[in-house]
Amino acid sequence: MSTLTDPAPALVWATPTLSSPAEHLERAGERLWRVLDAHDAIRGHLRVVADPLGVRYRAERLQLASGAFRLVGEFWDANDAVAALRF
Template sequence: MITIDTPELPALAWARVQVVGRGRWRVTDRSGRVLGHVHRVATDRGWRYAAERFHLASRSFRRLGEFWTPDEALECLRYQR
């Protein structure tokens, strides 16, 4: 369910994007394997989009970077394996 203050991310040929919270999305490949998450981060210069991947050994998310557009954050998850 998308809320009013949660923007939609673009449709992708290589992955599925699912809203999992306010300003937070789960990104899976076409087979259903979770690639990571993207979430909005408020800054004094506007919204940024952080790409994160789960690190099993530490049982925590590791931030791969923050980007000005959701497209850039999604591409980061696509190529960081």
């Protein structure tokens, strides 16, 4: 039996598939992945964002001093978002 106070089930987002072997993803949250290079150094983060037109991917970097994420860019393709973190 469901009531109005029951929390909605969390969506489990599948890990995006990357076409480049230069990076891989490690889950860091419900909609967040760390982008790691071949030496497991963190390049940044990939966040899934729901958009009325479909799923968007945000490339972000964590600023340690403030503890906040800085937006690098928002893309329709996960590979494009990860590529933005290479520089």
